[in-house]
Amino acid sequence: NAGVTQTPKFRILKIGQSMTLQCTQDMNHNYMYWYRQDPGMGLKLIYYSVGAGITDKGEVPNGYNVSRSTTEDFPLRLELAAPSQTSVYFCASSYFSDPTDTQYFGPGTRLTVL
Amino acid sequence: AQTVTQSQPEMSVQEAETVTLSCTYDTSESDYYLFWYKQPPSRQMILVIRQEAYKQQNATENRFSVNFQKAAKSFSLKISDSQLGDAAMYFCAYRSSGGSNYKLTFGKGTLLTVNP
Numbered sequence: 001n002a003g004v005t006q007t008p009k010f011r012i013l014k015i016g017q018s019m020t021l022q023c024t025q026d027m028n029h030n031y032m033y034w035y036r037q038d039p040g041m042g043l044k045l046i047y048y049s050v051g052a053g054i055t056d057k058g059e060v061p062n063g064y065n066v067s068r069s070t071t072e073d074f075p076l077r078l079e080l081a082a083p084s085q086t087s088v089y090f091c092a093s094s095y096f097s098d099p100t101d102t103q104y105f106g107p108g109t110r111l112t113v114l
Numbered sequence: 115a116q117t118v119t120q121s122q123p124e125m126s127v128q129e130a131e132t133v134t135l136s137c138t139y140d141t142s143e144s145d146y147y148l149f150w151y152k153q154p155p156s157r158q159m160i161l162v163i164r165q166e167a168y169k170q171q172n173a174t175e176n177r178f179s180v181n182f183q184k185a186a187k188s189f190s191l192k193i194s195d196s197q198l199g200d201a202a203m204y205f206c207a208y209r210s211s212g213g214s215n216y217k218l219t220f221g222k223g224t225l226l227t228v229n230p
Contacts, residue, residue: 033218042118042205042220043159058217090159101147101209103218105159 002026004106006091012112013081021076021109023091030096032074033058033103034066036087043090049074050096081113116141118208120221127196128229134181135191135224137206145211148182148189149218154202162204165189167211193226201228 007022025032030051035043035058045058049068063085065077074093078085088110092103117140127133139148150162165173165182172180177197181190193200206221 035218040222042207042222043218044220045217048217088157092159102149102161102164104161105151108157108159110157 004091004093004104006089006106006109008109009107010110012114013078014114015081015083017081018077018079019081019111021078021089021091021111023074023076023106024072025074025091025093025104025106026072027093027095027104028071029093029104030071031094031101031103032068033092033094034064034074034076035090035092036060036085037090037108038087046076046089078111083113085111086113087111116143116146116208116210116219118206118219118221120204120206120224122224123222124225124227126227126229127193129198130195132192132194133196133226135193135204135206135226137189137191137221139187139189139206139208139219141187141208141210143210147209147211148180149207149209150178150180150189150191151205151207151220152200152202153205153223154199159205163191196228198228198230201226 004025033048034046047066049055091106094103146167148165152160163175177194203223207218
């Protein structure tokens with residue numbers, strides 16, 4: 001199993017551009033999450049999904065959109081990129097029958113908006 | 115809302131010695147889960163250990179163990195026989211056990227340096 005994979009690893013955007021961060025998991029996990037990590041801080045939840053077709057907002061959803069058309073994929077869309085969205089983005093997944101809902105993370109995408 | 119506090123921005127330890135990283139949290143809930151994640155320079159978030167709040171027994175995973183003090187809302191991580199590969203940022207995280215709250219709440223992290 002590859003676990004949780006994310007592409008790209010790095011990206012530089014200009015203000016106002018858009019992009020999609022890709023996330024795929026091959027563990028048949030129901031739940032998937034997007035976090036952002038700003039310098040010197042812990043991770044903050046952007047959006048999450050409890051299954052295909054179901055998504056919901058986390059703590060910091062503004063400026064982002066998500067979709068979940070399959071169990072495996074959970075892309076994060078940035079529309080009209082702003083410098084405040086410069087961050088490292090992590091995708092994670094977990095299995096609904098795990099009582100601790102332990103989340104497994106991808107390697108992250110470092111995004112810079114100039 | 116729950117908060118997680120890691121009061122030690124940086125810690126250092128000599129190889130083969132023991133180090134303890136502190137974490138406190140604030141919650142009004144009685145049932146929840148606590149986690150320690152390791153983030154090496156590769157940035158990958160790796161689960162180190164987890165604790166269920168309803169369990170009295172402290173979790174252990176090889177050289178890693180926790181001291182869970184529920185009344186004090188404290189969840190410290192002890193690393194024994196420290197190795198160079200333990201050098202990383204360590205994050206403490208909290209998750210509610212019930213309802214639709216899937217959010218992990220993270221502390222700001224402790225940067226651990228291991229000296230040879």
